[in-house]
Amino acid sequence: MKTLMKKAIQLRMDLLQMIHRANSGHTGGSLSSVDILVALFYRVMRIDPTRPLWEERDRFVLSKGHSVEGYYAILADLGFFPKEELERYCRLGSFLTGHPTRKVPGVEVNTGALGHGLAVGVGMAIAGKMDSKPYKVYVLMGDGELGEGSVWEAAQVAAHYGLDNLVGIVDRNRLQISGYTEEVLRLENLAEKWRAFGWEVVNVDGHDLERLVGTFEKVPILAKKPHLVLAHTVKGKGVSFIENKKEWHHHVPSEEELRRALEELNRQLEELENDVSKDGYKTCNC
Ligand SMILES: [Mg+2]
Numbered sequence: 001m002k003t004l005m006k007k008a009i010q011l012r013m014d015l016l017q018m019i020h021r022a023n024s025g026h027t028g029g030s031l032s033s034v035d036i037l038v039a040l041f042y043r044v045m046r047i048d049p050t051r052p053l054w055e056e057r058d059r060f061v062l063s064k065g066h067s068v069e070g071y072y073a074i075l076a077d078l079g080f081f082p083k084e085e086l087e088r089y090c091r092l093g094s095f096l097t098g099h100p101t102r103k104v105p106g107v108e109v110n111t112g113a114l115g116h117g118l119a120v121g122v123g124m125a126i127a128g129k130m131d132s133k134p135y136k137v138y139v140l141m142g143d144g145e146l147g148e149g150s151v152w153e154a155a156q157v158a159a160h161y162g163l164d165n166l167v168g169i170v171d172r173n174r175l176q177i178s179g180y181t182e183e184v185l186r187l188e189n190l191a192e193k194w195r196a197f198g199w200e201v202v203n204v205d206g207h208d209l210e211r212l213v214g215t216f217e218k219v220p221i222l223a224k225k226p227h228l229v230l231a232h233t234v235k236g237k238g239v240s241f242i243e244n245k246k247e248w249h250h251h252v253p254s255e256e257e258l259r260r261a262l263e264e265l266n267r268q269l270e271e272l273e274n275d276v277s278k279d280g281y282k283t284c285n286c
Pocket residue numbers: 142143144171172173174175176
């Protein structure tokens with residue numbers, strides 16, 4: 001688990017540097033979703049970077065496509081494409097654009113127009129059932145994204161077809177581009193909403209890698225039901241002056257801000273090495 005926690009800190013440093021270098025990106029939401037991605041890509045999902053289109057691979061859809069930097073950093077780290085490409089993120093001619101596309105090895109579907117990812121995931125899960133394939137489909141959504149009606153259409157279909165090979169994940173950081181979700185368009189009681197739509201819901205601390213891995217590994221908890229992991233997170237997690245600030249939705253760190261952020265993250269790495277902070281990023285007891 002310590003190795004995973006170190007990986008999550010390193011990826012935070014990578015993605016901040018990518019955003020700074022490109023002078024473009026989505027800092028807050030990328031930092032809030034890193035631990036979820038680390039749990040999935042390094043422990044849970046059955047994938048093979050040498051065979052990105054292996055038929056039995058688990059599928060991942062980044063429905064909140066704007067939070068792409070951590071995703072690219074992970075795909076590069078796992079060997080889907082050379083790590084040097086990260087340095088060309090958002091440069092003319094690079095396949096690493098500001099939202100994921102299928103030109104990137106390991107990316108299943110173009111995303112970024114919010115509210116589409118779950119429907120695509122439903123299609124993949126239905127295909128898996130029809131072909132008797134063992135793969136699972138994971139779809140990561142933002143909480144602001146849940147204002148899109150298409151999410152709830154897809155949620156109904158998933159329950160109707162009893163898609164227990166489908167895992168929806170909500171990065172519940174309580175902020176969206178224009179402010180707090182509960183002020184922009186109230187979502188609560190979110191768990192009850194998903195349950196009412198026929199989903200099995202699990203609440204988890206979205207920064208607790210052990211709990212995240214344990215939760216994903218338990219799925220399916222109930223047969224013939226789609227599962228929703230409500231991952232409670234902090235937007236901007238890991239860097240004190242970025243956490244919980246809507247301005248950091250797509251604010252790019254200046255040279256000085258990057259320096260301070262990397263300093264904080266390096267300190268966290270050192271603490272981890274010295275076993276001072278064994279709990280890592282845990283933020284709640286859910
Ligand atoms: Mg959000």
